[in-house]
Amino acid sequence: xxxxxxxxxxxxxxxxxxxxxxxxxxxxxxxxxxxxxxxxxxxxxxxxxxxxxxxxxxxxxxxxxxxxxxxxxxxxxxxxxxxxxxxxxxxxxxxxxxxxxxxxxxxxxxxxxxxxxxxxxxxxxxxxxxxxxxxxxxxxxxxxxxxxxxxxxxxxxxxxxxxxxxxxxxxxxxxxxxxxxxxxxxxxxxxxxxxxxxxxxxxxxxxxxxxxxxxxxxxxxxxxxxxxxxxxxxxxxxxxxxxxxxxxxxxxxxxxxxxxxxxxxxxxxxxxxxxxxxxxxxxxxxxxxxxxxxxxxxxxxxxxxxxxxxxxxxxxxxxxxxxxxxxxxxxxxxxxxxxxxxxxxxxxxxxxxxxxxxxxxxxxxxxxxxxxxxxxxxxxxxxxxxxxxxxxxxxxxxxxxxxxxxxxxxxxxxxxxxxxxxxxxxxxxxxxxxxxxxxxxxxxxxxxxxxxxxxxxxxxxxxxxxxxxxxxxxxxxxxxxxxxxxxxxxxxxxxxxxxxxxxxxxxxxxxxxxxxxxxxxxxxxxx
Numbered sequence: 001x002x003x004x005x006x007x008x009x010x011x012x013x014x015x016x017x018x019x020x021x022x023x024x025x026x027x028x029x030x031x032x033x034x035x036x037x038x039x040x041x042x043x044x045x046x047x048x049x050x051x052x053x054x055x056x057x058x059x060x061x062x063x064x065x066x067x068x069x070x071x072x073x074x075x076x077x078x079x080x081x082x083x084x085x086x087x088x089x090x091x092x093x094x095x096x097x098x099x100x101x102x103x104x105x106x107x108x109x110x111x112x113x114x115x116x117x118x119x120x121x122x123x124x125x126x127x128x129x130x131x132x133x134x135x136x137x138x139x140x141x142x143x144x145x146x147x148x149x150x151x152x153x154x155x156x157x158x159x160x161x162x163x164x165x166x167x168x169x170x171x172x173x174x175x176x177x178x179x180x181x182x183x184x185x186x187x188x189x190x191x192x193x194x195x196x197x198x199x200x201x202x203x204x205x206x207x208x209x210x211x212x213x214x215x216x217x218x219x220x221x222x223x224x225x226x227x228x229x230x231x232x233x234x235x236x237x238x239x240x241x242x243x244x245x246x247x248x249x250x251x252x253x254x255x256x257x258x259x260x261x262x263x264x265x266x267x268x269x270x271x272x273x274x275x276x277x278x279x280x281x282x283x284x285x286x287x288x289x290x291x292x293x294x295x296x297x298x299x300x301x302x303x304x305x306x307x308x309x310x311x312x313x314x315x316x317x318x319x320x321x322x323x324x325x326x327x328x329x330x331x332x333x334x335x336x337x338x339x340x341x342x343x344x345x346x347x348x349x350x351x352x353x354x355x356x357x358x359x360x361x362x363x364x365x366x367x368x369x370x371x372x373x374x375x376x377x378x379x380x381x382x383x384x385x386x387x388x389x390x391x392x393x394x395x396x397x398x399x400x401x402x403x404x405x406x407x408x409x410x411x412x413x414x415x416x417x418x419x420x421x422x423x424x425x426x427x428x429x430x431x432x433x434x435x436x437x438x439x440x441x442x443x444x445x446x447x448x449x450x451x452x453x454x455x456x457x458x459x460x461x462x463x464x465x466x467x468x469x470x471x472x473x474x475x476x477x478x479x480x481x482x483x484x485x486x487x488x489x490x491x492x493x494x495x496x497x498x499x500x501x502x503x504x505x506x507x508x509x510x511x512x513x514x515x516x517x518x519x520x521x522x523x524x525x526x527x
């Protein structure tokens with residue numbers, strides 16, 4: 001199980017595996033777990049298989065957490081590795097739960113000699129249990145959806161299902177396919193029951209063929225004129241980013257990149273987007289000498305600047321501190337200090353990085369990372385309206401929650417249309433030049449598929465990219481390398497089924513599948 005879980009961890013971004021292989025390897029490695037679950041002596045042994053699978057998956061899949069804790073947090077390497085293993089062990093409990101539930105539901109029918117209907121119900125029970133616990137992992141305790149099985153399918157035959165059922169629905173399809181393969185493998189030497197298992201394989205192939213057919217559906221249409229955008233990737237080392245002695249040099253470096261001349265006057269960007277915390281101090285603590293070069297840049301380039309920075313606001317209820325973004329227009333002569341000006345405040349905060357969970361202050365105090373205990377922004381915030389487009393922001397970790405991103409695309413309570421472009425500002429330099437960057441890009445591709453919106457990403461070290469509404473990467477900068485990318489972005493309108501209904505359809509389907517499996521859990525009595 002450890003080996004199967006380790007292989008599963010390789011499936012969420014290319015390298016070392018090629019991108020085309022990720023969906024197939026993900027299904028194959030999950031099928032190994034499913035086969036062991038049906039071969040287990042009972043739910044307890046099945047849970048053990050799932051837990052070992054999950055420990056390997058998360059230990060390898062998010063190994064880069066040790067970089068932030070050890071290299072930048074000052075935590076001794078053995079302690080950082082220990083913290084990673086504890087985290088992996090906790091995340092693995094969800095896989096253990098899914099395996100235990102599936103084994104319990106299928107206990108009386110786990111032998112391969114089953115009818116086609118029972119084989120299909122076994123695969124449904126397995127897929128529903130897996131999906132339910134994927135959703136629980138992405139919801140409980142603020143959620144952690146990284147390494148969700150669906151993200152392996154940002155390319156492939158199940159990708160076109162994302163506009164219908166979102167990443168959890170894609171996870172269901174992949175789990176069903178894995179279950180079908182496992183059932184076929186177990187029944188291969190038991191004719192005629194191998195033909196019964198083949199019916200499950202046929203259903204899985206049908207869902208794949210439907211996915212291929214649905215790639216031709218256009219869920220959105222062009223909104224307004226294309227917007228010329230410059231994405232800036234400073235590649236500022238994390239060791240320098242929050243160092244006061246490096247502040248002037250890093251600011252000058254970013255200003256130089258942002259102000260590079262366009263190839264031709266016709267290619268002059270209307271919007272320049274810079275990463276999360278590109279200005280690493282609160283906006284009201286930055287002196288005029290810090291703001292003036294940015295005001296001059298907006299005027300010289302005749303472009304609006306979208307900057308990530310921490311925000312501070314004094315209110316009647318007290319001080320508010322948020323991880324956010326603001327905009328400087330070419331006409332601005334004063335820095336964006338007024339609360340009445342457009343701003344974005346991060347809604348879904350990172351545990352330990354942006355808020356301290358109860359009972360864990362001791363752990364945070366052991367680290368030397370400039371952590372914040374930030375306040376939370378509202379879920380749906382006014383988009384940035386610019387040149388006929390509506391841009392909805394999210395910062396770093398926020399875009400792993402598809403249901404929250406969908407709210408920015410859906411019409412508002414007043415009927416106003418939602419965002420036409422999604423923008424992500426990130427700084428993953430905490431995790432080095434690792435899988436984390438490419439995994440995050442694959443997650444962003446899933447968000448584009450779910451919402452049928454272009455996604456543009458301005459990051460500190462990668463992956464800075466432009467993604468079209470079909471989830472295809474249209475341009476990308478090399479990671480950990482300073483640079484800019486000028487791209488033409490066509491905004492879009494139109495609602496996918498996922499934006500309209502969110503996770504509700506797949507959750508209802510999952511619960512109905514589990515209820516049906518429970519109803520027929522015991523074999524029928526002979527007359």
